[in-house]
Amino acid sequence: MPAEILMPAVSPSMTEGGIARWLKREGDPVKAGEPLVEIETDKAVVEYEAQGDGILGRILVPDGSPNVKVDQVIALLFQPGEDPAAVPEQRGSAAKAAQSPRPVTAATPIDLPPLTPAVTPVSPGAAALRPAALESSRRILASPLARRLAAARNVDLAALKGSGPNGRIVRLDVESAPARSATVVPPAGATYQSIPNNTMRRMIAQRLTEAKQTIPHFYLGIDCDIDALLDMRRELNGWADGVKLSVNDFIIKAVALAMKQVPGVNASWSEAAILRHPSVDISVAVSTPSGLVTPIIRDADLKSLSQISGAMKELAERGRQGRLEAQEYQGGGFTISNLGMYGIREFAAIINPPQSCILAVGAGEQRPVVRDGALAVATVMSCTLSADHRVVDGALGAEFLAAFRKLVEHPLTMLL
Numbered sequence: 001m002p003a004e005i006l007m008p009a010v011s012p013s014m015t016e017g018g019i020a021r022w023l024k025r026e027g028d029p030v031k032a033g034e035p036l037v038e039i040e041t042d043k044a045v046v047e048y049e050a051q052g053d054g055i056l057g058r059i060l061v062p063d064g065s066p067n068v069k070v071d072q073v074i075a076l077l078f079q080p081g082e083d084p085a086a087v088p089e090q091r092g093s094a095a096k097a098a099q100s101p102r103p104v105t106a107a108t109p110i111d112l113p114p115l116t117p118a119v120t121p122v123s124p125g126a127a128a129l130r131p132a133a134l135e136s137s138r139r140i141l142a143s144p145l146a147r148r149l150a151a152a153r154n155v156d157l158a159a160l161k162g163s164g165p166n167g168r169i170v171r172l173d174v175e176s177a178p179a180r181s182a183t184v185v186p187p188a189g190a191t192y193q194s195i196p197n198n199t200m201r202r203m204i205a206q207r208l209t210e211a212k213q214t215i216p217h218f219y220l221g222i223d224c225d226i227d228a229l230l231d232m233r234r235e236l237n238g239w240a241d242g243v244k245l246s247v248n249d250f251i252i253k254a255v256a257l258a259m260k261q262v263p264g265v266n267a268s269w270s271e272a273a274i275l276r277h278p279s280v281d282i283s284v285a286v287s288t289p290s291g292l293v294t295p296i297i298r299d300a301d302l303k304s305l306s307q308i309s310g311a312m313k314e315l316a317e318r319g320r321q322g323r324l325e326a327q328e329y330q331g332g333g334f335t336i337s338n339l340g341m342y343g344i345r346e347f348a349a350i351i352n353p354p355q356s357c358i359l360a361v362g363a364g365e366q367r368p369v370v371r372d373g374a375l376a377v378a379t380v381m382s383c384t385l386s387a388d389h390r391v392v393d394g395a396l397g398a399e400f401l402a403a404f405r406k407l408v409e410h411p412l413t414m415l416l
Contacts, residue, residue: 002057002076002087009070010039010046011326018066018199019074020045020322024056025171026084026145030077037074040066042203043293043329045322052077057084062145063175064153066199142169149174154196200291211353216389219348220397222405225378226364229411240306248284248338249309251361253414255336256280256300258403265400266333268354269390283332283352284312286319293319294352296332305414340364346382356391357400360384381408 007017018040024030036050057078061068068074078084140157142150146169150157155177162169197205226247233245259266259280268275280301283294295315297308318324337349340363349360364381371378383404387397407413 002078002082002084003052003054004073005036005051005075005077007061007068007070007072007074008039008048010048011041011330014041014070016067016069016199017041019061019063019068021063022056022059022075023047024050026056026059028056030054030056040199040322041326042200042207044319044324044326046326050077054079055082057082058087059145062149064149066196066202140169141167143171145171146174153177198290200293204291207353208350211351215351215353217351217386218389218394218397219384219386220394220401221346221382221384222401224381224383224405224408225369226381226408227379229408230364230379232411236305243306243309245305245309246312247340247364248336248361249305249312250408250411250414251336251338251359252282252284252297252300252308252312253303253305254404254407254411255334255359256282256297256303257407257414258400259334260301261403262396262400264396265357265387265392267356267391268333269356269388274391277333279333281332281334283329283335283355284316285335285337285349286316288320288322290322293324293329294332294335295319295324295329335359336361340381346384348384349386351386351388356388357397358386359404360386 009015010017020038020040022037023035024037030036030050030053032050032052034050035047036056037048038045039048040046054077056075058076059074060076061072061074076084076087141162142157143164147157149155149171153174155174157169157174160169160173160177161167163173164170229247229250233247233250237244259282263276266277266280268277279299282297282300284297286293286295295312295318297303297311297315300308303311315324315328319329332352333355335349335352335355335358337358338361339347340361343363345365346362347360349358351358360383362382362384364379366377367380369376369378369380383401385397385401392400
């Protein structure tokens with residue numbers, strides 16, 4: 001009997017994910033330890049290795065399928081001599097769940113299943129929301145797998161030229177084709193594009209909704225004079241070959257040292273106790289085409305500015321490519337979200353659970369200030385701390401921000 005390959009939990013909190021791409025094809029030999037499939041989580045795409053030897057006889061959940069539950073059957077692994085054709089197309093309730101839609105309840109997200117997406121009328125007489133790939137796939141020559149992939153990826157089969165026998169469209173033709181978004185005509189007659197949510201977008205939405213609804217946020221703001229920091233940054237960048245420090249590198253270092261001075265902010269809430277973290281690990285929000293990721297600078301208080309800069313550049317690039325490993329974005333005791341490069345003056349961010357604090361950093365801009373009773377001009381950066389009041393009260397948050405501002409305004413102290 002073939003062995004069932006189940007959807008793995010590639011992170012401790014994962015309950016569902018997406019099949020980004022199969023690295024083996026049906027009929028390929030598989031050895032234990034070889035990369036088998038790329039799993040899309042809420043933060044990254046993770047390679048999953050085969051757990052045993054055999055032949056990948058049947059893929060039940062194709063590339064691009066979202067919302068696959070952990071422990072759902074995604075493929076069948078055969079042994080030499082076993083005939084995949086002798087096994088029924090759907091095998092067991094778990095395999096059926098992989099190919100047919102789940103019942104929709106008040107607590108169940110509405111998903112487009114990989115094989116036969118539902119047709120939802122917009123209004124009486126209006127056009128139904130249906131990917132063009134489904135209509136065209138009925139009247140053109142395409143393999144069953146190509147049809148399933150086209151449905152999952154919203155690819156128009158009619159626009160493809162098949163490379164298979166007699167012009168048949170095969171899997172590689174669909175994989176190399178761009179997906180297109182569905183156009184919906186609402187009752188009012190206006191048009192808009194419907195862009196399907198990937199696993200990352202859905203999980204971010206779920207986590208942030210829960211955070212805003214369940215965590216008692218409060219906010220504290222400060223202004224920091226960063227002229228001395230900018231001067232030191234220019235000097236260091238001109239002095240050290242190959243090192244290009246950013247303002248964000250200084251902010252990460254200042255947050256790390258302030259957390260060391262005020263360890264009460266480096267904690268998480270639980271019903272039994274407040275959990276104080278032993279190391280200073282800082283998550284940094286990075287924008288990607290699929291959504292935000294938060295790679296972590298581990299032991300940031302112990303790293304030099306150049307080490308922080310190098311680590312941040314590498315993590316941010318791999319984050320944009322969806323290549324972060326689980327341990328590189330899971331955990332952390334504090335998050336920094338910096339929108340200064342976009343010219344945002346100030347904003348308030350949503351806490352990244354289970355952390356208790358996130359610092360929103362705005363742009364440095366020249367503003368009038370009063371020094372020694374006289375009007376002057378300084379480069380000022382506004383920062384807003386969002387804190388979980390169950391862990392960090394107003395006085396503790398203010399103590400942290402005071403320590404942070406002192407470090408930012410006297411940047412030489414970061415080098416001690």
